[in-house]
Amino acid sequence: MSGPQETTSAELDAVVLAAVAAAPGMAAAAPTERAGWLRAVADALEAARDELVPLAIEESHLPEARLQGELSRTTGQLQLLADEAETGGPWDVVVDHADPDWKPVPRPDLRRVTVPLGPVAVYAASNFPFAFSVAGGDTASAWAAGCPVVVKAHPGHPRLAAAVAEAVTAGMVEAGAPDGAFALVHGFEIGTALIEHPGIRAGAFTGSLAAGRALFDLASGRPEPIPFFGELGSVNPVVVTPGAAAARGAEIGTGYAGSLALGVGQFCTNPGLLFAPAGSEVVSAAAAALADVGPAPMLNDRIAQGYADGLARLRGVDGVRVVVDGAGGSEPTPSLLEVDIDRFTEVDRLSQECFGPVSLVVTYRDPAQLLAAVEALEGQLTATVQGEADEPLAAELVRTLTPIAGRVLWGGWPTGVTVTYAMQHGGPYPAATSPTTSVGTAAIARFGRPVAYQDVPDPLLPPALQEANPWQLPRRVDGEWERA
Amino acid sequence: MSGPQETTSAELDAVVLAAVAAAPGMAAAAPTERAGWLRAVADALEAARDELVPLAIEESHLPEARLQGELSRTTGQLQLLADEAETGGPWDVVVDHADPDWKPVPRPDLRRVTVPLGPVAVYAASNFPFAFSVAGGDTASAWAAGCPVVVKAHPGHPRLAAAVAEAVTAGMVEAGAPDGAFALVHGFEIGTALIEHPGIRAGAFTGSLAAGRALFDLASGRPEPIPFFGELGSVNPVVVTPGAAAARGAEIGTGYAGSLALGVGQFCTNPGLLFAPAGSEVVSAAAAALADVGPAPMLNDRIAQGYADGLARLRGVDGVRVVVDGAGGSEPTPSLLEVDIDRFTEVDRLSQECFGPVSLVVTYRDPAQLLAAVEALEGQLTATVQGEADEPLAAELVRTLTPIAGRVLWGGWPTGVTVTYAMQHGGPYPAATSPTTSVGTAAIARFGRPVAYQDVPDPLLPPALQEANPWQLPRRVDGEWERA
Numbered sequence: 001m002s003g004p005q006e007t008t009s010a011e012l013d014a015v016v017l018a019a020v021a022a023a024p025g026m027a028a029a030a031p032t033e034r035a036g037w038l039r040a041v042a043d044a045l046e047a048a049r050d051e052l053v054p055l056a057i058e059e060s061h062l063p064e065a066r067l068q069g070e071l072s073r074t075t076g077q078l079q080l081l082a083d084e085a086e087t088g089g090p091w092d093v094v095v096d097h098a099d100p101d102w103k104p105v106p107r108p109d110l111r112r113v114t115v116p117l118g119p120v121a122v123y124a125a126s127n128f129p130f131a132f133s134v135a136g137g138d139t140a141s142a143w144a145a146g147c148p149v150v151v152k153a154h155p156g157h158p159r160l161a162a163a164v165a166e167a168v169t170a171g172m173v174e175a176g177a178p179d180g181a182f183a184l185v186h187g188f189e190i191g192t193a194l195i196e197h198p199g200i201r202a203g204a205f206t207g208s209l210a211a212g213r214a215l216f217d218l219a220s221g222r223p224e225p226i227p228f229f230g231e232l233g234s235v236n237p238v239v240v241t242p243g244a245a246a247a248r249g250a251e252i253g254t255g256y257a258g259s260l261a262l263g264v265g266q267f268c269t270n271p272g273l274l275f276a277p278a279g280s281e282v283v284s285a286a287a288a289a290l291a292d293v294g295p296a297p298m299l300n301d302r303i304a305q306g307y308a309d310g311l312a313r314l315r316g317v318d319g320v321r322v323v324v325d326g327a328g329g330s331e332p333t334p335s336l337l338e339v340d341i342d343r344f345t346e347v348d349r350l351s352q353e354c355f356g357p358v359s360l361v362v363t364y365r366d367p368a369q370l371l372a373a374v375e376a377l378e379g380q381l382t383a384t385v386q387g388e389a390d391e392p393l394a395a396e397l398v399r400t401l402t403p404i405a406g407r408v409l410w411g412g413w414p415t416g417v418t419v420t421y422a423m424q425h426g427g428p429y430p431a432a433t434s435p436t437t438s439v440g441t442a443a444i445a446r447f448g449r450p451v452a453y454q455d456v457p458d459p460l461l462p463p464a465l466q467e468a469n470p471w472q473l474p475r476r477v478d479g480e481w482e483r484a
Numbered sequence: 485m486s487g488p489q490e491t492t493s494a495e496l497d498a499v500v501l502a503a504v505a506a507a508p509g510m511a512a513a514a515p516t517e518r519a520g521w522l523r524a525v526a527d528a529l530e531a532a533r534d535e536l537v538p539l540a541i542e543e544s545h546l547p548e549a550r551l552q553g554e555l556s557r558t559t560g561q562l563q564l565l566a567d568e569a570e571t572g573g574p575w576d577v578v579v580d581h582a583d584p585d586w587k588p589v590p591r592p593d594l595r596r597v598t599v600p601l602g603p604v605a606v607y608a609a610s611n612f613p614f615a616f617s618v619a620g621g622d623t624a625s626a627w628a629a630g631c632p633v634v635v636k637a638h639p640g641h642p643r644l645a646a647a648v649a650e651a652v653t654a655g656m657v658e659a660g661a662p663d664g665a666f667a668l669v670h671g672f673e674i675g676t677a678l679i680e681h682p683g684i685r686a687g688a689f690t691g692s693l694a695a696g697r698a699l700f701d702l703a704s705g706r707p708e709p710i711p712f713f714g715e716l717g718s719v720n721p722v723v724v725t726p727g728a729a730a731a732r733g734a735e736i737g738t739g740y741a742g743s744l745a746l747g748v749g750q751f752c753t754n755p756g757l758l759f760a761p762a763g764s765e766v767v768s769a770a771a772a773a774l775a776d777v778g779p780a781p782m783l784n785d786r787i788a789q790g791y792a793d794g795l796a797r798l799r800g801v802d803g804v805r806v807v808v809d810g811a812g813g814s815e816p817t818p819s820l821l822e823v824d825i826d827r828f829t830e831v832d833r834l835s836q837e838c839f840g841p842v843s844l845v846v847t848y849r850d851p852a853q854l855l856a857a858v859e860a861l862e863g864q865l866t867a868t869v870q871g872e873a874d875e876p877l878a879a880e881l882v883r884t885l886t887p888i889a890g891r892v893l894w895g896g897w898p899t900g901v902t903v904t905y906a907m908q909h910g911g912p913y914p915a916a917t918s919p920t921t922s923v924g925t926a927a928i929a930r931f932g933r934p935v936a937y938q939d940v941p942d943p944l945l946p947p948a949l950q951e952a953n954p955w956q957l958p959r960r961v962d963g964e965w966e967r968a
Contacts, residue, residue, distance in 0.1 A: 104553065115886065
């Protein structure tokens with residue numbers, strides 16, 4: 001069965017104009033109103049669960065348990081972001097009363113609030129048909145910021161996208177959101193027209209480096225440039241210290257195998273690079289665990305082909321040894337490769353992401369050489385240390401990995417990105433195009449812009465800034481925080 | 485006397501490498517240490533005041549009282565940003581303790597902190613030789629964020645730049661900042677090489693649309709794009725309602741004349757566009773006040789030439805009437821032009837900034853036509869309403885101007901940007917290239933990047949995130965704010 005029709009240029013115009021028309025009403029909405037949109041959408045998705053999950057299985061080839069869990073994560077994320085909007089934190093209110101004694105000159109009454117940027121273009125990801133797609137984290141955080149959203153469906157799951165969109169629309173109507181608060185569009189060319197549309201004020205994307213960079217360049221090159229929040233993936237290095245390898249090498253190898261093979265290696269956070277002491281037990285344990293992993297389908301043929309090509313390129317590099325000779329094709333089994341650190345540092349391509357179930361083990365002997373190699377890595381979503389707490393090298397690794405990573409882990413695995421207040425999912429380029437997060441409550445701040453009002457009479461101020469604080473927002477007043 | 489020599493490429497490399505080397509030490513500095521750098525620089529500038537102000541007069545042709553005041557503002561800004569760093573707010577610490585009951589999945593221990601981006605390129609402005617130059621707001625906020633700074637001097641005041649740099653360096657050494665925390669470079673080509681240098685992690689700029697956009701494009705087009713915080717100017721519309729024109733038209737006209745002529749019209753915030761009811765007293769009063777303003781020198785010949793060209797273009801537009809026929813040349817007197825709103829909305833160029841002492845009055849009769857015209861304006865640093873609090877049109881104007889402006893004023897004038905907690909100096913493009921502020925304590929946040937640590941043992945965490953909170957930072961813990 002074929003998917004939904006491609007959106008035409010005229011339809012795109014209509015959709016963006018509706019979003020532009022919806023923007024002022026959404027910007028004026030109170031915290032409880034914003035929260036209400038997100039909660040109604042969460043409820044509508046839960047109500048449609050039995051229809052959505054089978055469609056997701058059919059289009060993404062991912063297993064049911066994973067998709068049930070991903071849908072729960074998606075509705076939980078909507079609930080958490082609703083709670084966050086309701087706290088009023090995203091308004092980020094700062095009030096400076098007029099002060100004739102302010103130095104060096106008297107200050108007027110100044111009040112700052114964060115207002116929504118306006119219509120946001122969200123690009124759905126192939127690998128998370130729920131959590132990073134139509135009603136995923138980018139959409140939820142844009143709504144929580146008060147912005148209309150136009151989602152570009154991923155071609156890998158167009159019918160699921162349409163079904164999710166139907167539930168979303170029902171939820172938004174139920175919650176009384178303005179028409180135009182949400183729309184879905186389909187088509188490759190329409191995706192580039194969307195980011196260039198003058199009515200769009202920001203973009204958000206999860207996907208490949210090539211596609212994300214192309215959209216970033218379009219967003220930055222517009223007559224009026226707009227922010228583009230792209231999450232472009234990562235190789236997610238894991239570093240095993242000699243102490244950890246000696247203490248629990250087999251356990252680390254097994255855990256690593258599990259994390260790299262999770263979701264057929266199709267997460268942004270699968271570890272693709274492991275630094276291990278030469279001769280340690282880590283590699284043999286990982287190899288043994290991977291040999292037990294059976295074939296599993298990739299998301300789509302394009303991704304399978306990209307994986308086959310990437311795997312062949314890695315295997316073809318001089319000095320790379322095959323430890324686990326996995327199958328390619330549309331239903332691959334995991335591969336494990338190995339290279340000495342001397343050779344690794346000579347070949348740039350060995351540190352690039354290969355999207356799929358493969359990982360490269362880099363064996364080292366000299367800790368100084370290890371530190372130099374990890375310091376030279378490009379930006380990463382995550383970086384993990386498997387070490388012992390009393391090893392000086394482990395502490396040094398935590399420090400050395402901080403400048404290259406959005407999230408530094410100790411003793412665990414990077415797959416599994418919990419939606420919380422402190423989560424940071426992003427990192428220096430090319431992990432992301434902007435120093436922000438696409439997961440967690442802090443994702444909301446991406447879609448706001450501060451505006452200050454100077455000496456505006458109280459009744460003419462937006463409610464968020466009125467002296468009586470009718471919305472009971474947390475505020476910073478004359479430099480001191482009040483928390484409602 | 486000629487200014488300092490242009491920086492060579494080799495010198496630039498050395499300077500940026502020193503900044504890169506200084507970055508980790510600056511990132512690790514405690515709040516009191518960061519504050520100490522800024523305070524020592526403020527003290528060093530105050531100590532050099534009697535040397536710096538005469539140099540500034542000589543190179544900028546600005547009057548002494550203005551430059552004394554601007555230096556006070558600059559040192560006051562360093563003090564305020566030092567105080568802000570000392571509060572610990574810029575670390576923006578969020579702690580989520582591990583929670584086995586977190587939904588939909590248990591959460592690990594996650595702790596987020598804002599770390600500095602690394603070396604920042606700051607471009608000095610022509611029109612504020614102190615406050616937006618070598619030790620101005622961009623530099624101060626980058627230091628307060630923990631970043632090394634490389635300043636590109638403005639060619640309009642190179643010797644002042646060198647003298648300020650000497651005081652800055654003395655202050656930074658006194659405060660124990662790492663070598664490489666600050667450097668000054670000179671030259672046009674070195675300015676573009678600077679923003680493209682791989683060691684530079686962000687740019688900050690105040691100046692013209694053309695130069696700012698060129699640098700923004702370079703920053704965005706790098707192999708690794710970096711944030712570029714440009715403040716590119718504004719025409720700063722002022723709207724007078726019929727009620728205000730009737731109640732105090734002459735007073736408004738006089739006030740407007742004062743604001744537009746301030747600093748020979750060479751502020752980012754001089755009002756260049758006035759919407760007034762046709763036939764009101766505002767225009768005649770403004771004209772009378774402007775006729776009394778004598779000639780004053782512009783900052784430099786290039787700016788004077790640009791002003792002469794821009795003024796001639798505006799005067800040459802069909803339908804534009806000359807109300808005050810000011811002189812051009814290197815020491816201009818103010819000009820006032822007038823056009824009907826019908827004609828204004830037909831000619832795009834009439835809403836563009838002309839840097840210098842000229843303003844265009846747009847006369848209107850129909851409030852609906854007025855609202856449509858202001859709604860269609862491009863992004864502005866400021867927008868001002870001169871109205872009466874009980875006029876429905878005035879309230880409507882506050883709402884209509886919010887989406888296009890960074891700061892909305894009531895009853896005052898946009899010149900004079902106080903450095904406070906709530907100040908927002910920026911606005912939608914082309915007012916700025918990013919939805920941030922370059923003035924006030926919130927300017928610090930531009931230069932940070934969040935990093936999360938997952939399950940990292942307490943002794944291996946940076947002090948900002950340790951459970952005992954040794955730096956006594958304000959924190960959000962498990963969703964609730966603690967304020968130290």
